[in-house]
Structures are given as C-alpha cells and as structure tokens.
Amino acid sequence: IYGDYDVDGTTAVVILKTAIELCGGEADFHVPHRIRDGYDLRGDVIEAAAAVGIRLVISVDAGTRAFAAAESARRAGIDLIITDHHLPGPDGLPHALAVVNPNQTGCDYPCKSLCGAGIAFKLAQALLQKRLSHRDQKALLLSFMKVAAIATIADCVPLHGENRVIASLGLNALRSAVNPGLKALLEVSRLGGKPLSSGEVAFRIAPRINAAGRMDIARDVIDLFSTKDAARAKAIADRLDKLNSERQEEERRIVDAIEQRIGEDPVLREAYCMVVDGDGWHRGVIGITATRVVERYGRPALVVSRDGEDAHGSGRSIPAFHLLQALESCPELFSRFGGHAHAVGFSLP
Numbered sequence: 270i271y272g273d274y275d276v277d278g279t280t281a282v283v284i285l286k287t288a289i290e291l292c293g294g295e296a297d298f299h300v301p302h303r304i305r306d307g308y309d310l311r312g313d314v315i316e317a318a319a320a321v322g323i324r325l326v327i328s329v330d331a332g333t334r335a336f337a338a339a340e341s342a343r344r345a346g347i348d349l350i351i352t353d354h355h356l357p358g359p360d361g362l363p364h365a366l367a368v369v370n371p372n373q374t375g376c377d378y379p380c381k382s383l384c385g386a387g388i389a390f391k392l393a394q395a396l397l398q399k400r401l402s403h404r405d406q407k408a409l410l411l412s413f414m415k416v417a418a419i420a421t422i423a424d425c426v427p428l429h430g431e432n433r434v435i436a437s438l439g440l441n442a443l444r445s446a447v448n449p450g451l452k453a454l455l456e457v458s459r460l461g462g463k464p465l466s467s468g469e470v471a472f473r474i475a476p477r478i479n480a481a482g483r484m485d486i487a488r489d490v491i492d493l494f495s496t497k498d499a500a501r502a503k504a505i506a507d508r509l510d511k512l513n514s515e516r517q518e519e520e521r522r523i524v525d526a527i528e529q530r531i532g533e534d535p536v537l538r539e540a541y542c543m544v545v546d547g548d549g550w551h552r553g554v555i556g557i558t559a560t561r562v563v564e565r566y567g568r569p570a571l572v573v574s575r576d577g578e579d580a581h582g583s584g585r586s587i588p589a590f591h592l593l594q595a596l597e598s599c600p601e602l603f604s605r606f607g608g609h610a611h612a613v614g615f616s617l618p
Contacts, residue, residue, distance in 0.1 A: 270298040270549075271310055272491075273330040273385065274482030276423040276475050279490035280416045281329035281352075281389035286491070288393035288413070292400040297323065300487045302362070303553050307581075307605065308614055309334070312341030319345035328352060330385025330457070331365065333370055334607050336528070352388050356593055356609050362554030380431035386420030387435060412438040415446065416494070421565050422467045423475035450493035453506035477506075483553030519551045523558045524552075527572070546573035546580065547564035556583035556612070563587060571613075581607075584613040 270289075272282035282298050288301055289296040299314055309331050314339055318326060320380050325348045328335070332351035342349040343364060351362075352369040362368050369388060371378040371496065377460020383391070397409050421432050443465050446452050455461045458473040481489040493505040501534075527545050533537050537545070543562055550558075555572040562570035563585045569592055573582035586592035591610045596603065606615035 270297055271297060271314070271328045271331065272300045273308065274300055274303045275330075276478045277385040277420045277571055278330040279478065279482065279487050280420040280494075281386040282491050283494045284386060284413050284416055285327065285329055286392050286495075290397050291409070292396055296348035298488075298491060300482075300491065302486060303340075303482055306410070307616070308606075310338035312338045313351075314338075314343050315347060316345050320348050324348060325350070329389045330354070331363075333368070333373075333520075334358050334363070336360070336363045339365055352385070352392055354383055354385050354388055355607060359597070359609075378481045382426045382430070384420050384426045384432075385426040386417050386424075387432065387536055388428070389415040390414070390435065390551060409413050411438065411442045412448075415442045415448075415451065418443070418494070419470055419474055419478070422470045423479070428467070440467065440470070448494060449499045449502040450496055450505065453499070453502040454493065456503075457506040457510045476516070477509045477513045478514045480509055483551075483557075484512040484516050484519075490588075514555060516557075519554045520557055520561070521548050523547065523554060523572075524561050527558065527562060531566075540568070540572070542569045542590075544571045544573065546575055546582075550574035552576075552581050552583075555581075556585070556614070557586040559583050573617075578618065579616060581616045581618070582614070584615070586611045 270282050270285050271447045273276040279300060282300060286296045286298055298534060310328055315326055324340060331353055333353040333355045338348055349365040350367045351365050354372060356372050362373060371381045371383060388393060393413055394410060397406060414435055414490050418436050421435050426432050446455055452461065454474060454477065455600045458477060460469055460473055478490050481487045489505055489509065493502060496502050523611050526547055530545055536541060555574050559570045559572040566585060569584065569586040569590050571582050571584040573580050584592050587599060592613050593608045593610060596606050596613055596615060603615045606613060608614055
C-alpha cells in the first residue's frame with residue numbers, strides 16, 4: 270500500500286492494510302518522507318517493491334497524476350490500483366489495473382467529495398462484504414469509521430452526504446475507542462472518554478497525526494494504530510505530541526516572517542492572490558501557514574520555501590477560487606504540481 274504523509278494518507282493506509290489482513294492477505298506499506306521523497310508515487314519505490322517479490326501496489330490518497338510511476342509499475346510487472354480523490358489533469362489518467370477515484374470522467378458515484386481515507390474505507394467495505402460476509406459488518410465498519418472520520422474532518426472536505434455519515438458515526442464511535450494507539454492519541458490530546466466534536470478532531474487530534482509527516486516520518490502513525498502494546502502506543506503518542514509542539518514553534522516563526530513581509534509591502538497587501546517566499550522555510554509547515562494567511566486576509570495564498578536551486582510551495586484558497594485550475598493556467602512555471610480546488614502543492618526552479 271503506497272500512501273501519503275498527511276492525516277488523510279496515513280489513516281487510509283491503516284484502514285486498507287487492516288482490511289486486507291482481516292481478509293487473510295498480507296500487506297506491507299510505504300509512506301514517503303515529505304522532504305526526501307516529496308508527494309506522490311515514485312517509480313524507484315515501485316521497482317524496489319518488485320525486486321522483493323511484491324506483485325500488487327495499491328495507492329491511497331495519491332496517484333491520479335503519477336504517469337511515470339505507473340509506467341515503472343508496468344515495466345516491473347506489477348499490478349497497480351490507484352485509489353485517490355485528487356482531480357485528474359488534462360492528460361487523463363495513468364495506465365493502471367484500476368483507478369478508483371469518484372472525480373474521474375465518467376464516474377457516476379454520487380459522493381464526489383470523499384477524502385483519500387474515505388475512498389480507502391469504501392474499498393475496505395467492499396472487501397469485507399465480499400470476503401467476510403459471515404462477520405458482523407456493522408462492528409467492523411464502525412471500527413474503520415473512527416479513523417475515516419478523523420481524516421474526513423482533517424482534510425476539510427464538505428461534511429454533507431456520505432462524508433456527513435462517516436463523520437457523525439465515526440465521532441460517536443470514538444467515545445468507545447479500544448485500539449491502544451487510538452486510546453493513547455485521545456489521552457495525549459486530553460480527549461479520552463468524552464463525546465468529541467469535529468472541532469476537537471480538527472484542532473487537537475489531526476495536528477498530532479499530521480506532525481509525524483510534517484516534522485519527521487509519517488510511518489509513526491501506522492505504527493501507532495497497528496501496535497497492540499499499550500506502553501508502545503503511549504510512547505509513540507507522546508512523540509507525536511512533542512513533534513506537534515515543534516511544528517507549532519516553526520509555524521509561528523514563518524507566520525511572523527510573512528506578517529512582517531505583508532506589512533512592509535503595500536503591493537502584496539493589496540494583491541488578489543498572495544504569494545510569499547522565504548529561504549529555508551520548513552516544507553512540512555508551509556501548507557498550514559498558507560491556511561493561516563487565507564484565514565487572516567480572506568484571499569488565496571501560496572507560500573514558497575526556497576532551498577538552493579529549487580523551490581517548493583503549498584497553496585490554500587477560498588471557496589470562490591479554484592486554485593488547481595489557476596496553476597493549470599501556467600503549467601510552464603512548475604516542475605510538478607497537483608491538488609484540488611482549495612489546496613495545491615508544487616515545485617519550481
């Protein structure tokens with residue numbers, strides 16, 4: 270299972286890995302390092318998987334624009350299943366055994382706004398119904414819905430339709446968490462044993478999960494939800510809590526620098542879309558700082574970190590402005606980019 274390093278991607282790995290194992294399969298996973306590997310599927314990772322005998326790769330929360338990686342999979346003799354919610358580009362879809370994405374052309378699935386973990390949840394639901402029809406489906410699905418609800422709220426998808434059902438049932442089920450990792454995470458967030466609101470998930474739980482991918486290595490999240498040892502779960506949850514504190518400090522530093530820049534530059538202050546850049550800004554934090562700029566000024570924002578000859582950016586938008594389409598209007602500027610209406614990531618010289 271080839272994931273992504275944010276809340277949505279890591280929880281999607283947890284859901285699908287657990288479902289496959291419940292059905293009697295064996296599943297390994299790869300979550301990229303945000304700084305070293307960057308977003309999306311990489312051909313060298315798929316080729317390395319093929320070299321150790323893996324024959325099926327399933328992406329979660331990634332892959333809709335991974336043409337080169339899909340070609341690497343074909344050459345290596347690997348079946349590739351892409352599950353994703355990001356918008357396809359003008360060149361269509363990569364060649365794969367299957368693409369599960371409600372936003373692809375011709376898909377009539379009614380809920381177009383599922384997050385990556387929501388789509389992994391639907392795949393898990395189909396697997397369980399096909400392979401474990403003798404088991405109590407309601408209990409199994411509710412256990413997955415606790416995790417899917419965290420991702421649905423954290424990824425800021427609209428909470429209507431199926432997303433509302435996932436969020437509502439998942440939040441209610443979180444009151445009785447039994448997974449040692451989930452219990453440890455709730456305790457370190459000071460939310461154990463009480464009814465949860467979407468705000469508490471968004472501002473207390475999700476940042477601690479995200480901190481693993483932003484500041485260190487996201488596989489800690491999969492380890493947290495996979496361990497059956499309460500002491501190990503507590504140690505990982507404490508580590509995520511510490512990483513989140515470090516993330517908050519770095520975020521404050523960058524936001525202060527951006528505020529100073531905007532205060533000194535009347536042209537930037539009046540711009541319809543704010544673009545700010547800085548040397549060595551932590552790439553794991555620029556997305557959330559872009560969110561802070563949008564919240565304060567009510568305008569789309571792109572925050573760019575310069576690192577030698579390369580620059581990496583993250584953008585957030587307002588409901589009325591489709592940010593990915595804006596980037597698609599000037600593709601020659603970027604070495605790579607992707608995302609959706611309200612959030613994008615990109616790199617450029």
